[in-house]
Amino acid sequence: MSKKLGEQSLIFETQPKIISTANIVGPLEGKGPLKEFYDFILKDNLNNLDSWEKAESYMLEWAVKKAAEKGYKTIDDIDIMFAGDLLNQLMSSHFAARQLARPFLGLYGACSTLVEGMIIGSVFIEGSFASNVISAVSSHHDAAERQYRFPTELGTQRPPISQWTVTGSGAMVISNTGESPKITTATVGKVIDMGIKDANAMGPAMAPAAADTIRQHLQDTDRLPNYYDMIYTGDLGKIGKALVIDLLKEKGNIDITSNYEDCGCLIYSEDQDTHSGASGCASSAITFTGYIYQKLLKNTLKKVLLVGTGSLHSPTSYLQRESLPGIAHAVSIEI
């Protein structure tokens, strides 16, 4: 029987379980409003390693091992690991995967990668191709800034619209057995580009994709927004968040004001001076694997729509005066 749902969605009948999650963050994140929900806080962004890139890879490896441990699994119990990050050629993920020595499939959806891994991992579980899989991502402020914009040592002034790439990693074990929060449906997004050309305006660049995926998800599943206790986007920041609300109202007559939040608006407090909020693969990852997952375990939230959002531009395409394409994928998690 087909498990396609409408135009772009999938339904999981056996409902893959998120049996455990883990996260690790940098010092700035560790001082933020969600600090009690992190498993480990690094003392500094280098963590006594030679480079920021190596520190990022260390975090990813740590999060995967911790997620397995918290799910009472050994690394060898993991059938396949799905991971990705923001660094060119998925440097953090590949060097972590080298240490972990498990079957590995690399994904790239910019900051939507965690949800992409949850969708593909769930398809493997539901199809009986795996019993336990990992979805994991990482990002690192200094490593990302020097690759995408300017080395942080330059002290380049950041415009108010800019967001702060999260230093951190989040991982989860998705399994075919257990009583944990379940992945029930998913919506795979399209690449959408509204022509925004400012590489700092990632929230506005991703907002149309997020709105499109949320609208499509509700249509495919025949649900109203209030079916969900909360809808979370990954890293739109303040401006992107406001845009999603407006776009859904204008284009779909859909009102999500009462049950919508963006992970990028939760990670830092106003006085942490990160401008428009958090971004990066780790934005949705550390928030989902900590704050949101804990609420699901405690039944404070029973139905959540997690929308991973990715800005797909590259420094090369930006220099070639191309605009910033965006993408968004959604998974519904229920208990």
Add this chain to the structure above:
Amino acid sequence: MSKKLGEQSLIFETQPKIISTANIVGPLEGKGPLKEFYDFILKDNLNNLDSWEKAESYMLEWAVKKAAEKGYKTIDDIDIMFAGDLLNQLMSSHFAARQLARPFLGLYGACSTLVEGMIIGSVFIEGSFASNVISAVSSHHDAAERQYRFPTELGTQRPPISQWTVTGSGAMVISNTGESPKITTATVGKVIDMGIKDANAMGPAMAPAAADTIRQHLQDTDRLPNYYDMIYTGDLGKIGKALVIDLLKEKGNIDITSNYEDCGCLIYSEDQDTHSGASGCASSAITFTGYIYQKLLKNTLKKVLLVGTGSLHSPTSYLQRESLPGIAHAVSIEI
């Protein structure tokens, strides 16, 4: 019933069908020994566009559209498109996906990406999550050289061990119905790194991963090498090919000398001066979608093992004196 097979392999009971393939190549490839198997040969590497990157993206979009057309499908019949390339942030794939406007999941496994897409796509088909999916990849000599090594305008001398990144793109439609060649099993590889630090020595860097995946595949499926009419690796080149043969003989007592070839050794003739052979995502892609697929359709080959091979280093990790990790994924295709 579990569809896991042994340690790292998957079995497809409904056997997803490769109903159509398409490819497009640059002028150098179009003068090579496999020229009769290409759907379109560009007159020059820029194809009248502003940049090599745009030319690469054009090829990927062209190959996807052509594969759909040859399979008597419209683009809207494609449920999900899986694609990746070698450019940072999958620039070619994302700009092609923007034009194609179908649900998109980006993959990165360096030159193993085509097979990664075939595996994940087959899992979606077998699990009834999709009726038709695309697996597509691209690479472009000049775009890849300037990103990974030196801009080609510099005329930097290439060492004899180096390989030539293929300019081209290959795509296929994998479907749940049809009488075409079938994907019957797959093996997901691990990241393996033997410590090679020369960024030109990609064949030797990938060979241990290729040997490990072939050995694991034969063990998981309880097959001897001669079960297959041919085993093809993606882009090991002359030196990597010789190493795989030796590694399998020494470490596994497995002899593949009589039915093994590397796609990277088929694309260029000796007098085309590409040194150790072809590399790049398009190496396995243009060879499989043309030469190998035609042999399957004509029953000249009935059982093929295609092993996608990827060198997972980045210019950043190389500058940080890291070694080159490799990965290899395998799919068996049978008629």
